[in-house]
Amino acid sequence: MxxxxxxxxxxxxxxxxxxxxxxxxxxxxxxxxxxxxxxxxxxxxxxxxxxxxxxxxxxxxxxxxxxxxxxxxxxxxxxVGVVHQDCQFLDHLSVAENVTLPVIVAGRAASGVESDLDDLLGWVGLSTQKEALPPELSGGERQRAALARAVIMSPDxxxxxxxxxxxxxxxxxxxxxxxxxxxxxxxxxxxxxxxxxxxxxxxxxxxxxxxxxxxxxxxxxxxxx
Amino acid sequence: MAVLSKVLVFVTGDAQADRVVPPTGFTARLTGLAAGSMAFLAVFALALSLASGRLADRWSDALAQSSTIRISATEDQMDAQVLAVLEVLATTPGVLEARPLSDDEQNTLLEPWFGPDLPLDDLPIPRLIEVIEDAGGFDATGLRNRLAGEAPGAVLDDHTKWREPLVAAAGRLRSLGYLAMLVITATTAIIITLAANAALAANAQVIRVLRLVGARDAYIARAFVRRYTLRTLTGAAAGTALGLGAVALLPGGDPAGGFLTGLGFQGAHWLWPLLIPLLAALVAFAATRMTALATLKERS
CATH class of the missing domain: 3.40.50.300 (P-loop containing nucleotide triphosphate hydrolases)
Incomplete structure (x- = not known):
């Protein structure tokens, strides 16, 4: 690898x-x-x-x-999914948009991974913060959102x-x-x-x-x- | 078709990709305003170039085919001299048509200087004969020599003395108009490049995050290129519309007003300004793309 x-x-x-x-x-x-x-x-x-x-x-x-x-x-x-200590989010995008960012930049429609996104946000415990902006999240929530973004493309x-x-x-x-x-x-x-x-x-x-x-x-x- | 399809995809865009770069309201407004101002100026530069071109063509083509013979003689000699000149002209190769101007026509010519009620009969005004050449023209030196022999009071004016500098001046004015358009295009490119540079610098963190999640340079560049191209297109379209409105409000062509009243568009020339927003968008596309790719390469 x-x-x-x-x-x-x-x-x-x-x-x-x-x-x-x-x-x-x-x-x-x-x-x-x-x-x-x-x-x-x-x-x-x-x-x-x-x-x-x-x-x-x-x-x-x-x-x-x-x-x-x-x-x-x-x-x-x-x-490769990367989780940074400072998370590296785009603050003008919602949690859902930030998590699906790797999908968007790969040229795929975010709507195609909507159910995966819901599962993923449920898995990291952020279902209710889906539309929140990153600055509105706590430190732990930001780290979990970063982890969700790191794995949405199912990296190796x-x-x-x-x-x-x-x-x-x-x-x-x-x-x-x-x-x-x-x-x-x-x-x-x-x-x-x-x-x-x-x-x-x-x-x-x-x-x-x-x-x-x-x-x-x-x-x-x-x-x- | 492939190019058209790419242009359509570019214009319609990708809503989710567009959201990736945060909106930069102030820069956006400035870019649109700058593009609009440049387009407004470009309309006038184009109008100037086209009007100068028309003038140069008219002076070099239409006037080049005509000459005037001025006859100064005493009243009892005038008719004989006119007749003699017309006979000379009738046998001069290259002369298509020759006719003495009527009193009314001479009055019209003098009216701007002496007013409408000029007593032409009481004044020793020279008679004028208009000469129209054929495509081959006539030998002016030969005609002058013959006139000197047959009608000593006749002077040939083939307009060369004043026509050539005017044609040259109109030609230079046309070139100046084109140069102005080039300068406007270059200035537009510089403004868009500076704005794109500022936007890229302001979005360094966005670029960093996009790279982190696997965005290619082309993807990142496209987000900026599309935004600036469309802003420029919109601004330039508004500027062109305002410019066309302003040109339409200029006084119409009037022989007494000369060049200044003909400084607009005529006929199909009204379509040329419609290319200005497209040209501006093309310039913005090239300038932003080059800037974005160079900046991304620099930061890699």
């Missing part, structure tokens, strides 16, 4: 990530952890082609990102960047449950988080692989949790 080989990435003169190798196999569940500023978000961005590695190789669904033009990257992103991979960063523990568990459900449906999931309790909770429900970024490198970090 997504493969990184000896990837190095830096901002300006400094190196943030070095010699990163990672393979997201179909149906796997990964946690990506590490201190703030260690490069978790950068690594996620490399995984969906938002950034291009300085060195090494990143392959999205078998295609080397360096050989992909912007249209190819756009098409690949339709197979779901990448979530600190999805529980702005919500209370109860809402974190609710979001985790949704992501675990998606993984049980066969979706590949990777969550960047520094919340160790969330990782422990996930390990109790599903087989997860925990990776840690430390000193620019990626290490397996499951044993000490």
């Amino acid at each position: 997504i493969e990184l080989e000896e990837v190095t990435y830096g901002y300006g003169a400094g190196t943030l990530l070095s010699g990163i190798s990672l393979k997201l196999a179909p149906g796997s569940f990964h946690f990506l952890t590490g201190p703030s500023g260690s490069g978790k978000t950068t690594l996620l961005k490399l995984c969906y082609g938002d950034l291009v590695a300085g060195q090494g190789r990143v392959a999205l669904f078998g295609q080397d990102v360096r050989n992909m033009d912007r249209d190819d990257v756009a098409l690949a992103r339709r197979r 991979v779901i990448l979530a960047d600190e999805p529980t960063g702005n919500v209370d523990w109860e809402m974190s568990l609710r979001l985790l449950t949704l992501l675990v459900e998606l993984n049980r449906m066969g979706k590949t999931v990777m969550i960047a988080t520094h919340d160790m309790n969330l990782i422990r909770q996930a390990k109790a429900q599903v087989a997860v692989r925990v990776l840690r970024i430390s000193n620019q490198r990626l290490q397996l970090a499951g044993a000490d949790l």
Whole structure:
């Protein structure tokens, strides 16, 4: 699905990530952890082609990102659902319109997925907020709406960047449950988080692989949790 | 047909795709207003070009075929001189028709300067003979030499002295009108480019989100291109309508008014301004598309 080989990435003169190798196999569940500023978000961005590695190789669904033009990257992103910590909504559109945005930009009629949309909003518990605007939602509701948008195209991979960063523990568990459900449906999931309790909770429900970024490198970090 | 179908799809649009870019009321109004103003000016530039063209054609074609012979002589010699000139003209190759102007016609010519009650009989006014050439024209030098021999008081004026600078002036005025239209087109393109740039900058977050969910550059660009093209088309159509109304209110063609009263459209020329909104929309389409794609490439 997504493969990184000896990837190095830096901002300006400094190196943030070095010699990163990672393979997201179909149906796997990964946690990506590490201190703030260690490069978790950068690594996620490399995984969906938002950034291009300085060195090494990143392959999205078998295609080397360096050989992909912007249209190819756009098409690949339709197979990757991304949940950002700040959600990235269009505030002038309703929750329903934001959730169906990936369908609209793919050139399909939103009316064709109306029943899917209702199911999806019911699944994330936002049926009554369908016509609300994003600024009217709470932090947890925004994260769930972002998750609904990430999965409406039934992507192969779901990448979530600190999805529980702005919500209370109860809402974190609710979001985790949704992501675990998606993984049980066969979706590949990777969550960047520094919340160790969330990782422990996930390990109790599903087989997860925990990776840690430390000193620019990626290490397996499951044993000490 | 394929192009027409694409144009129809573009104009009718996609309501859900249109909603993706938030409305930018102020920029929209300014773009429409700028397009309307430019179209209004373009109508006048076009009217000026076409009127100058008509004038240049008239002076270069119609007047080029006519000349005047002015005969100054004493009253008792006048009729003999006129007769002599007409005989010379009758045997001059290239002269199609020659006739002395009647007293009424001479009065009409002098009326603007001397008033309506000119006592023509009491004044030593020269007689005028209008000469119409055939397509090949006549030898002016040869005719002058013959007139000098047969009718010493006759002077040939083939209008060249005043006609050529007027034709050149009208031609330059026509070119100036076309240049003005080019400048208006370029200014429209610049205004739309700046407006599109501003809209793209203001919508950086929208572009970021659209890319995040898998939108292609062409999709993002289309949302902006369609909006600005239609705004420009609407504004330019309104500006053209106002311009045409203003031109229609100009005084009608009057020989006494000369060029200024003929500064409108005539006949089929009224259809030409209808192309202005389409041209403006085409310019807006090209300018916004180039700007959007360049900006999206820059931000990738």
